[in-house]
Amino acid sequence: MTTMSSSQTFNSSALQHCRPQHFGRRPLRAAQFGSCQRWACVLQTQRCQQRTNLQCHAVAAVVAERAKAVERIPTLPFVKxxxxxxxxxxxxxxxxxxxxxxxxxxxxxxxxxxxxxxxxxxxxxxxxxxxxxxxxxxxxxxxxxxxxxxxxxxxxxxxxxxxxxxxxxxxxxxxxxxxxxxxxxxxxxxxxxxxxxxxxxxxxxxxxxxxxxxxxxxxxxxxxxxxxxxxxxxxxxxxxxxxxxxxxxxxxxxxxxxxxxxxxxxxxxxxxxxxxxxxxxxxxxxxxxxxxxxxxxxxxxxxxxxxSKEQGELRQRLVEATKKLQQVHMPADVRLKISEICSLLDVDGIRGDIVTNRAAKALVAFEGREEVSLGDVEKVIGLCLNHRLRKDPLDAMDGGTKVKLAFQRITRPREAAEADRAKQEAASKTAAGSKAGKKAGSWGGLP
Structure with missing residues (x-):
């Protein structure tokens, strides 16, 4: 009987998956044994791949189920x-x-x-x-x-x-x-x-x-x-x-x-x-x-x-405003005022002008009207321009306040002039009050 070396020993269970021609009453030759061993390795690799695929599918199913569970949780309503x-x-x-x-x-x-x-x-x-x-x-x-x-x-x-x-x-x-x-x-x-x-x-x-x-x-x-x-x-x-x-x-x-x-x-x-x-x-x-x-x-x-009722009403307003947007009209004088404000603020480019025009028209459509007024522009121009202004590290005034002052100066010049005079008078009174009680020629009130 042909004997096998230790390197040719193999697992008997692997033979159950070998090709049919390798079985018989006669002992296996070395060449036949090598082919059988290779075939068993291939089958074992395929089984590992199948197990890996099943594990991947199982993990994917768990992840998908968790994602669906998260999606089922409604978000906080916008109206709240x-x-x-x-x-x-x-x-x-x-x-x-x-x-x-x-x-x-x-x-x-x-x-x-x-x-x-x-x-x-x-x-x-x-x-x-x-x-x-x-x-x-x-x-x-x-x-x-x-x-x-x-x-x-x-x-x-x-x-x-x-x-x-x-x-x-x-x-x-x-x-x-x-x-x-x-x-x-x-x-x-x-x-x-x-x-x-x-x-x-x-x-x-x-x-x-x-x-x-x-x-x-x-x-x-x-x-x-x-x-x-x-x-x-x-x-x-x-x-x-x-x-x-x-x-x-x-x-x-x-x-x-x-x-x-x-x-x-x-x-x-x-x-x-x-x-x-x-x-x-x-x-x-x-x-x-x-x-x-x-x-x-x-x-x-x-x-x-x-x-849900408030959400539905707001959703319907948005749908109607989107349809009505093309019907909104902006008078020429309002467009000129927008450009004047942007010029006064020294805004680079014309993106600020364009965005302000679009935002004002969208606001009018949202409120169900068809013509833009200066009041509509006043509500949105600060949101459209405050991040486009040049920043001065020494200036404590924020961009939104600067835009409001510029809007008032262009659209209501008389009120703006009166406000400036009032500020100057207040500053003068403050300066005069600080000097009161001081000797003439004194510095800082010191003798």
């Missing part, structure tokens, strides 16, 4: 956010007219910046999309179609239609440029040997909202990329032989704490509106906020149900 009227107004105006250019919300921690942004999504209507399309493509508007849907449309294929919630995409601080703009699909490159584009966050945010928390801590280069796409409505990608242009029309919302750093003036100018929020000091408002928060945490579904 107490105070911060300027912040809420700026957000609503951008919903009515996304061409305003987004909102930059700067303020201390705990002032409701992130809560307001996430609550806004529930006010937005559902959008018509091509199901399964990563770009949220519109089945009818070619300007809102991704590359795949646009190609199908041009070849005459009928695009399927579906409804989806307006997407809210949050851009994390650790995101890279490839993750934001998109990159090569490695899986297709390895499996199929083709160069394919994998959409990034800008593609997912198309026709929705892109929210950047702590935007002042994000790399300036990434902020430039995002703001360029927000302004142009397109994202151009050039990666390893892949060249693609896809729509990226979204509302850009950024928030941050000014104590952690400021944005460059070039980046500030790219945001349509800017709001500085502070902690509410009114005792009644703070108490109501605490009660609402506790009620929401105790029973979110019931709390949102009680606010």
């Amino acid at each position: 956010i107490a105070g911060q009227e300027d912040m809420k107004l700026a957000i609503l105006l951008n919903v009515i007219d996304p061409k305003i250019g987004g909102v930059l919300i700067m303020g201390e921690r705990g002032t409701g910046k992130s809560v307001a942004v996430r609550a806004m999504v529930d006010l937005l209507p559902e959008i018509e999309v091509v199901p399964g399309d990563p770009f949220n493509s519109s089945p009818t508007d070619t300007n809102l179609m991704g590359p795949g849907a646009l190609q199908m449309y041009r070849t005459g294929e009928k695009l399927p239609k579906g409804q989806a919630k307006t997407p809210l995409v949050e851009l994390p601080l650790g995101a890279t440029e490839d993750r934001i703009c998109g990159t090569i699909d490695i899986e297709k490159a390895l499996q199929e040997g083709i160069k394919a584009y994998e959409p990034g966050l800008l593609a997912k945010a198309n026709r929705g909202i892109l929210y950047v928390d702590e935007v002042n801590l994000l790399d300036d280069g990434l902020v430039d990329v995002v703001l360029d796409s927000a302004a142009s409505g397109l994202n151009t990608v050039e990666r390893e032989g892949v060249s693609i242009i896809h729509p990226a029309k979204f509302i850009m919302l950024g928030s941050g704490n000014p104590m952690e750093g400021e944005l460059r003036p070039q980046l500030l100018d790219r945001f349509g509106m800017s709001v500085n929020v502070t902690t509410l000091l009114d005792v009644d408002v703070r108490t109501q906020m605490v009660l609402d928060k506790m009620a929401y945490e105790e029973d979110p579904d019931n709390f949102c149900y009680e606010s």
